[in-house]
Amino acid sequence: xxxxxxxxxxxxxxxxxxxxxxxxxxxxxxxxxxxxxxxxxxxxxxxxxxxxxxxxxxxxxxxxxxxxxxxxxxxxxxxxxxxxxxxxxxxxxxxxxxxxxxxxxxxxxxxxxxxxxxxxxxxxxxxxxxxxxxxxxxxxxxxxxxxxxxxxxxxxxxxxxxxxxxxxxxxxxxxxxxxxxxxxxxxxxxxxxxxxxxxxxxxxxxxxxxxxxxxxxxxxxxxxxxxxxxxxxxxxxxxxxxxxxxxxxxxxxxxxxxxxxxxxxxxxxxxxxxxxxxxxxxxxxxxxxxxxxxxxxxxxxxxxxxxxxxxxxxxxxxxxxxxxxxxxxxxxxxxxx
Ligand code: SF4
Numbered sequence: 001x002x003x004x005x006x007x008x009x010x011x012x013x014x015x016x017x018x019x020x021x022x023x024x025x026x027x028x029x030x031x032x033x034x035x036x037x038x039x040x041x042x043x044x045x046x047x048x049x050x051x052x053x054x055x056x057x058x059x060x061x062x063x064x065x066x067x068x069x070x071x072x073x074x075x076x077x078x079x080x081x082x083x084x085x086x087x088x089x090x091x092x093x094x095x096x097x098x099x100x101x102x103x104x105x106x107x108x109x110x111x112x113x114x115x116x117x118x119x120x121x122x123x124x125x126x127x128x129x130x131x132x133x134x135x136x137x138x139x140x141x142x143x144x145x146x147x148x149x150x151x152x153x154x155x156x157x158x159x160x161x162x163x164x165x166x167x168x169x170x171x172x173x174x175x176x177x178x179x180x181x182x183x184x185x186x187x188x189x190x191x192x193x194x195x196x197x198x199x200x201x202x203x204x205x206x207x208x209x210x211x212x213x214x215x216x217x218x219x220x221x222x223x224x225x226x227x228x229x230x231x232x233x234x235x236x237x238x239x240x241x242x243x244x245x246x247x248x249x250x251x252x253x254x255x256x257x258x259x260x261x262x263x264x265x266x267x268x269x270x271x272x273x274x275x276x277x278x279x280x281x282x283x284x285x286x287x288x289x290x291x292x293x294x295x296x297x298x299x300x301x302x303x304x305x306x307x308x309x310x311x312x313x314x315x316x317x318x319x320x321x322x323x324x325x326x327x328x329x330x331x332x333x334x335x336x337x
Contacts, residue, residue, distance in 0.1 A: 008062040014109040064108035079136035089203035100277040134167035141169035158183040170205040172214035178221040189226030194241035225258035230266030265336035
């Protein structure tokens with residue numbers, strides 16, 4: 001439930017925008033108009049930290065203007081832009097780099113126009129399949145009960161011959177997706193981690209228990225299921241922590257047979273910009289961000305990041321590539337970065 005909502009005027013020309021205005025007004029949530037999300041002005045806060053926390057509880061309802069989609073390797077061919085930002089407080093969040101100065105959550109109401117653009121990418125690539133990821137700039141599940149955008153996309157891609165859709169979440173608001181006509185063309189993935197990482201670094205997201213309940217539900221609804229383990233961290237006792245996580249996961253999934261099961265493995269990394277913002281807004285954080293223990297790498301979007309050094313990465317890789325098949329012989333590990 002947001003604390004305040006901004007509308008861009010053009011958003012009200014769309015049925016979804018008008019409906020959302022009615023729903024927020026009925027709940028008494030303060031509504032403001034703004035000519036552009038860049039001019040959002042009424043977010044309270046005297047300090048960077050206060051403004052950051054208030055912005056995370058602010059929704060902006062707008063129209064997605066940019067026509068081109070970003071590429072999204074290795075999880076998909078393209079990012080499908082449905083939502084930007086997330087109200088969660090995972091201290092390590094990758095959005096701290098890309099959205100650190102604008103952490104409010106933006107919902108785009110022109111979903112059908114975005115999907116029409118996706119169709120053009122599919123046509124261009126056919127007969128090769130084109131995969132879209134709906135979670136590259138957000139966690140879209142957290143606002144799904146408002147927007148219904150994921151359900152619209154799931155049912156859209158179900159009708160395509162060469163399009164596939166996937167997204168990942170740390171929330172459990174999936175009930176509205178369970179009876180969607182997905183035809184197996186959407187993979188729903190849950191981001192999970194060891195108890196140590198969840199307890200120390202993830203706030204304002206669903207508990208692991210709730211994520212796994214949601215995972216069971218989507219598997220029972222016939223969706224291909226995936227787990228993104230990340231960020232994988234090296235800490236004292238990490239082997240025992242991640243073994244327990246895999247063991248718990250296997251127990252929770254026992255008795256269900258997802259149509260497919262994938263794992264993606266993402267090790268912890270940080271950018272200099274993210275480190276600065278994280279230390280400002282979460283000053284007590286205990287994230288492992290000592291550059292001395294890391295290896296620098298230039299990234300896809302022109303900024304660099306600090307990764308684990310090669311030896312550490314290989315140790316982590318070896319661990320997961322041995323343990324996951326032992327617990328889940330039917331699973332595919334798609335990649336580890
Ligand atoms: Fe970031 Fe995902 Fe956590 Fe949201 S749920 S704060 S997008 S890591």
